[in-house]
Amino acid sequence: MKKIKGGVTAPQGFSAMGLNAGIKKDKKDMAMIYSVVPCTAAGTFTTNQVKAAPVKWDQKMIYENEFSQAVVCNSGVANACTGEEGMKYCEEMAQETAAMLGIDKESVLVASTGVIGAQLPMDKIVNGIGMLVPTLDASLDGGHLAAEAIMTTDTVPKEVAVELMIGGKKVTIGGMCKGSGMIHPNMCTMLGFITTDVNISKDLLYEALSNDIKDTFNMISVDGDTSTNDTVLLLANGLAENKKITEKNKDYYKFVEALHEVTVTLSKKIAGDGxxxxxxxxxxxxxxxxxxxxxxxxxxxxxxxxxxAAIYGHDANWGRILCAMGYSTAKFNPDSVDIYFESKVGKLKIVENGRATDYSEKMATKILSEPEVTTIADVKMGDCEATAWGCDLTHEYVSINADYRS
Known part of the structure; x- marks a missing residue:
């Protein structure tokens, strides 16, 4: 397996596009992904009881239909808390897309992100669909433009692609996502779209995605807020022509490993761009x-x-880490815990058996001043582990969210 350039258009048979449809003033705000053939599809969705209309639409389409073939997404308006009108607009988005592509309405998935409580500007949405379809692009540029168009407060587009051999055939998995705020474990306002040309059954595709989510997208947090719109969609069109994966064999686990590489990379991109x-x-x-x-x-x-906040201040305030572990409800012995800080400039043990070591504050500050910082806690109770990703808390976070709607 190796990482390659690109995103959702890296696998065979997929095209995409992103552009400005006028929902936002000067930014791309609509995206589309399309497969030349119908795809096996899987999805995971927010655990928030308040679910946006697109979440409800996609759940119904994926669970009740065998295939999906396109995804249309808008940024700027979440279509959440919009009642029956919001659901009607989802259907209208799917219908308009299907008509222009010449496919079934039930094979179109929809996604929205942005301000909660506002109705979609359907005149602009319909016009945007009309512009997207004829400009769909199978090159890496098409995927990149789509990744830009789903951004809200994100500062950078988020893409990744990998390729590997399965059953003697080259298989590719590509993905893009958006997420910067309202991000919290248990599906995070995040949207993720993953495409692959692997040939795999729907049941195993869903199992691979749902199991992987537990250790990737469900292990990130920016601000503790679980969104109404969280969605990850995985489309597999089978054009790699590998022998169809219908059981948990060597090919299945190779696919699972590659999918994990894609999702963990996208998860870290979201957390780092909080x-x-x-x-x-x-x-x-x-x-x-x-x-x-x-x-x-x-x-x-x-x-x-x-x-x-301590990470933002480059402060090795390890007591806050131990304190957070203590109120987590998980049982452990604080007097046995070792804590380390690590970044590309080095690794430092700051706590041994629940007490501070004679560590260098200067070195600790140097480690914590890097753009990627790791804290490791050794609980010394067994051989199980887990990793979560987040970001520092800055003054800018408050500024962004104090006037989000304006």
Missing amino acids: EGATALLEVKMINCESKEQAVTLAKSVVTSSLVK
């Missing part, structure tokens, strides 16, 4: 008694406002 963030914070819990314990501890630390 609103106002200056650093990606990685939290590793090692030698835990169970996976559940490790996940609980890692999430508690990565979501701690005090830990996040």
Whole structure:
């Protein structure tokens, strides 16, 4: 397996485009992904009880239909808390896209991101669909433009692609996502679109995605807010022509490994681009008694406002880490925990058996001044581990969200 350039158009048979349809003043705000053949599809969605209309539409389409073939997405308006009118607009988006592409309405998935509570400007949406379809581009540029068009407060587009051999055939997986704020474990306002030319059954595609999400997108947090619109869609068109994966064999696990590389890369891109963030914070819990314990501890630390603020200040305030572990509800012995800080400039043990080591504050500050910082807690209770990703908490985060609608 190797990483290659590109995103959702890297696999065979997929094209995409992103452009400005007038929902936003001067930024791209609509995107489309299309496969030349119908795709097996899987999706995972927000756990928030308040689910946006596109989430409900996609759940119905994926669960009740065998194939999907296109995704249309708008940025700027979330189509959340919009009642029956919002659902009608989802259907209208799908119908308009299907008519222009010559495919079934039920094979079109929709996604929206942006301000909650506002109705979609359907005149602009319909016009945007009319501009997207004839400009769909199978090159890497098409995928990149689509990645730009789904951004809200993101500062950079987020893409990744990998290729590998399965059954003697070259298989590619590509992805793009958006997310910067309202990000919290349990599907994070994030949208993720993953495409692949692998030939795989719907059941195994869904199992691969749903199992992987637990260790990737569900392990990131920017601000503790779980969105109404969180969606990850995975489309597989089979054009790699490998022998269809219908059982959990060697080919299946190779696909699972490659999918994980895509999702963990996208997850880290979201966490590192948190609103106002200056650093990606990685939290590793090692030698835990169970996976559940490790996940609980890692999430508690990565979501701690005090830990996040300390990372912003490049302050090795390890007491905040131990404190966050302590209120996590996971049982452990604080007097046995070792804590380390690590970045590309080095690794430093700052706590041993629950007490501070004679570490260098200067070296700690140097480590914490890097754009990617890792904190490691060794719980010494077993051999299970978990990793969570987040970011520092800055003044800029408040500024961005204080006037988000204006």
